[in-house]
Amino acid sequence: MEYTTLGRTGLSVSRLVLGTMNFGPHTTEADSHALMDAAHGHGINFFDTANTYGGDGLTEEIIGRWLAKGGRREKTVLATKLYGSTGDWPNEGRLSALNVRHAAEASLRRLGTDHIDLYQMHHVDRQTPWEEIWEGFEVLRQQGKVLYFGSSNFAGWHLAQAQEAAKSRHFLGLVAEQSLYNLANRFIELDVLPAAKHYGIGVIPWSPLSSGILGGVLAKISRGESARHDAWAGPELLRRHRPQVEAYEALCERRGLNPADLALAWLLSREGVTGPIIGPRTAEQLAGSLRAFDVDLDGDLLAELDTIFPPPGPNGDKPAPEAYSW
Template sequence: MQYTHLGRSGLSVSRLVLGTMNFGPQTSEEDSHAIMDRAHAHGINFFDTANVYGIQPGDGVTEEIIGRWFATGGDRREKTVLATKVYLPTGNGPNESALSALHIRRAFEASLKRLQTDYIDLYQMHHIDRNTPWEEIWEAFSVLRQQGKVLYFGSSNFAGWHIAQAQEAARSRHFLGLVSEQSRYNLMTRWAELEVLPAARAYGVGVIPWGPLNGGVLGGVLRKLKEGGAYRGVSGHAAAALAHHREAIEAYEKLSADLGEDPAHVGLAWLLAQDGVTGPIIGPRTTEQLDGSLRALQITLDDDTLAKLDQLFPSPAPNGAKPAPEAYAW
């Protein structure tokens, strides 16, 4: 396994992040426990979850599954860098969502109980809260840190401006601030390159891409369809992506085949090659899928291959000769 520091912090995390969103809805508790054990065996120490993951939104089932796994012992908790989130509704009440000090306190304590632990390594804001001042948010978070209940804080789905706001507000309090940003980022969805990645690099915030295979579209969908296998993603977002980008996806799968690699592994390897990326979140539903994902760590994409991928899935920066945000300057 390869490790890196999480942003500018001293915390060492694996370059593949185990996503747990499938635990409960798609994967049984027994299989979820097996996947987490296998992840540790491979050296993956960074696990990501959220207080709203589960069979029904907000029921916390996924955190409970992880908590029962921790309770089986074997230093499972000590070997895990545990990340969870707060923001999305956990009920129907007016104070059961967003980032008020009240909701943060209640949601955090509920997560601790479900996870059967007394601290969280990385506590992430699941979304920006445009109605709660940063003074309130950072004060609530500083209390959790002073109590020893949270070690680091991160964000998710923030714009570059939000990262700047958060960091400057934290700086005014002499607080460490954010060490990570979890953002939707993959070969087909590169909007993060415009402002999020530059802001994150400037502030020492590690980027953790979610949706690294764009809902499975970058995972060899055309080959799987041709082989007649069932594919869970040929509907909704995936179907729309296929309809609009079929030619590019065909070329991408051919390029991957020419490299002798699975398209899913090429997509992960491309993310690992991007400046500022800590590691993509993988969401295996089986131990076999988890095992296969490790191949991405062994793939080195040369400049010619990276250029071909850029041609197939261009960056949204307005001037390809320069990276954003300098692409806007003259």
């Protein structure tokens, strides 16, 4: 396993992040525990979850019962999130100081731990001022209940707002941003990646295989296998990107590469990326993700990928604002 530091911190994290969104709804608790054991066996120490995964905090509870077996918590950099509503009563969602306190206490209880390593805002809250958000987080930091803070699904402007507000309070602020990023969706290259680089924020891509369409989906369909792509997005994404996916799978076949391996390797090569979130269902799929570290991304291969999946903007070969301006 390869390791890097998370953003501008000294925290060492694995360059593959174990995503746990399927724990409970799609992966049994026993299989979830086996996957987390296997992740540790491969040197993956960075686990990501959220207080809404599984419904009613089920995923956090599954992780908590795994941690309770002993010898696991100290080996795990544990990341969870807040923002989404956890009930029908007012103040059971978003980022008010009240919900920050309640959500953190509830996650700590479900996870069975005394602290969260990385506490992430699952979405920007346009209703709550940054002074209130940071004050709520500062209290958690002072109490030793959270070590680092991060964001998810923020635009570059939101990262700037958050960091400037934190700077005025002499607070560390954000150290990580979790964004949708993959070959088929490179939109964050326009402003999120430059903003994250400027502020020393590590980028953690989610959906690295674009709901499965970058994992060899067409080859699986031709073999009569059930292609895994999320019901909420996969079919529509495949319809929209089919010519690109066809070209991508043909490129992988010519190069003798597994499509999923190449998609992960490309993300790992991007400047500012800490590591993509993987969501394996089996130990075999988890082990297969490690092949991404062995992919040789030569200049010709990168150029071909840029041809199939061009950088965003009419002048995508240039950084923003030239990417969309003159």
